[in-house]
Amino acid sequence: MAEGKDLLQVLWSGADVLRGKMDANEYKTYLLGLVFYKYLSDSYLSKVYDLLNDAKPESLEEAQTAYEEIMESEDAEELLEELKESLHYTLDPDMTYVSILKDAKNNAFNREKLQAAFNRIEESDELFHGLFADVDLYSNRLGTGDQKQSATIAEVIKVLDDADLIHTEGDVLGNAYEYLIGQFASETGKKAGEFYTPHGPAQILCRIAMTGQENKKGLQVYDPCMGSGSLMLSCRNYSTEPDFIKYYGQELMPSTYNLARMNMFLHGVLPENQHLRNGDTLDADWPTDEETEFDAVTMNPPYSANWSAAEGFKQDERFMDYGGKLAPKSKADYAFLLHGFYHLKQTGTMAIVLPHGVLFRGAAEGSIRKTLLENGSIYAVIGLPSNMFYNTSIPTCIIVLKKHREGRDVLFIDASKLFEKEKKQNVMKEEHIDHVLELYNNRKTVEKEAYLASYDDIVANDFNLNIPRYVDTTEEEEEIDLKALTQSMRETDKQIKEENAALVGMMKELTFQDDATKEAVEAFIRVLEEV
Known part of the structure; x- marks a missing residue:
């Protein structure tokens, strides 16, 4: 189960899949959209299992199996009505994250199925209208050609599988989402x-x-x-x-x-x-x-x-x-x-x-x-x-x-x-x-x-x-100790004279290839001796 920092790490790993393909302002839309879809799908399966067994499922796969079985029975319609009333949306068994993840792991990922899931949620209730409009599953940003684009989305779906969004305590999921938004902002x-x-x-x-x-x-x-x-x-x-x-x-x-x-x-x-x-x-x-x-x-x-x-x-x-x-x-x-x-x-x-x-x-x-x-x-x-x-x-x-x-x-x-x-x-x-x-x-x-x-x-x-x-934040300057300043200036002056004398001594020992260079250096020495 991914909670706290683990959840953040899983979600951020999803960003790593997309980071090289587009800038953060674009890939934030994919990652945050897919995390939200996983949350809706996993919540949906958890609710299905709860309605059938009055308990939380041990795993989402267990809930998926229970959902597939009941959808084959005559109780399907009644269950869907109850789900629509409490969650405001429904999903077919092959539209769930669990089902699409299974396809991704078997190299059979189908973008049309994921798009159909998005469409179903958006059409279920006014609450969800246009919610996934920015998650363009057919964008060239995802790669060149169908295969690469599909592979990119499938990879993100596989990475996000490690995020358990159902058993998270308190506001962990909301805080993780908030953290992601902050990371994207920076x-x-x-x-x-x-x-x-x-x-x-x-x-x-x-x-x-x-x-x-x-x-x-x-x-x-x-x-x-x-x-x-x-x-x-x-x-x-x-x-x-x-x-x-x-x-x-x-x-x-x-x-x-x-x-x-x-x-x-x-x-x-x-x-x-x-x-x-x-x-x-x-x-x-x-x-x-x-x-x-x-x-x-x-x-x-x-x-x-x-x-x-x-x-x-x-x-x-x-x-x-x-x-x-x-x-x-x-x-x-x-x-x-x-x-x-x-x-x-x-x-x-x-x-x-x-x-x-x-x-x-x-x-x-x-x-x-x-x-x-x-x-x-x-x-x-x-x-x-x-x-x-x-x-x-x-x-x-x-x-x-x-x-x-x-x-x-x-x-x-x-x-x-x-x-x-x-x-x-x-x-x-x-x-x-x-x-x-x-x-x-x-x-x-x-x-x-x-x-x-x-x-x-x-x-x-x-x-x-x-x-x-109104608020004076200026700091008073420290009083200057004139005696100490004078002493410091004397010491600095003495040091400059000593360094100049040493430099003049070295320059007088130089030899020259032409008179012009010799005259220029001698003029420089005279300036130093005057200091």
Whole structure:
């Protein structure tokens, strides 16, 4: 049985099969898609066996045999109805991972059968529509010609056989999937920004968003730029009722949207608690007809992205209360912030990662920021270390927002030095994350680390929230000991003279083939003797 690190090693071995054939941004789709298919198939066989024998199977092969036998009997139809109701999908016996693996081991792998399994799952329920659309089993990336392409997929299927996805304890599978997503993010670099928030910022965001709401049953989490869904899913770690959390997320990129859907299932989120959508967050508001305000809003939107900033948005409820100003066309940062804030409950907390420019840029952004501060909406600003994110090396900040609170003070935290350098990225360790949360929860001024600014402080700074205006992290320079410095200079001067004299002595012993060279060296000696 592959659990914990073993499971990670097995899954990562699947990546090794594909690594030489295409870049990480492409092969992540194959590996994560096939892992998800194996999970659905293995869960399906396990459920079949449980319905027939009221027990978990010793092996999937045992469950496969039981399934094949019952499908030949008159009870087949009743079983399929029960499976469809509980799992939302069905598979024929020859569509299971076990069946396709057997073919792969016997050199009889058939891509059509695997494609038929994908199609069956996608057509079973709206939940699964288009889920495997990016897993192109006929791509030239897999190799040249049918045989090589089939062999590549068959090899991945064989490698993944070692991953026992059914007997894994707790959240092992979800965490393994999360680990894979993180590994792909670090390999894909710039492209990773669209689907992954690194561990440190993610944990700070989620812990802040969950503060005071840890025991709420039926908590609703919203991320309108959800990527792989990792931020929303991280909120589970800080809830005493994780199985009752409802997730509302939107994502623009179809392949990333599919990744988020898979991620939800692999973390054991029930279908009725998943409310995910593929769409453009700024272009049209969502959600509008069901739950529209949420307890926790977590966001890591694309930084300083372009958007239309069309005049019509001035009448959009999300943006209309900010002095008739819209986020600039070339910097959608405040459009994302206001969208998320609009969907925040009166009692909730929102945390968003943005570039530092939002703290001090003027014009329309300055006007929006001023309105937010006048309303007491900005609760805290946390400066993160630079080079934390895969798609940019710039330093970023977390802005925490609340609605209708008493007071208009703002807590500033400078966490820019709380990191360890690792390979390409700076990484925040658990002690760094804990320290930021300690500063956040204490909400007090701490020299060189945090400053609780009154509203008058903010006004005095002309509504500029640039962190160094509030948290002074400069170190006093040590006093210079002039006596010691003078002595050091004398010793250095004496050493230079001694070295020059030695060099002159050696040069005077040189012999020359022509007068021009001799004159040049003698001139150089005179310069040295003058020093």
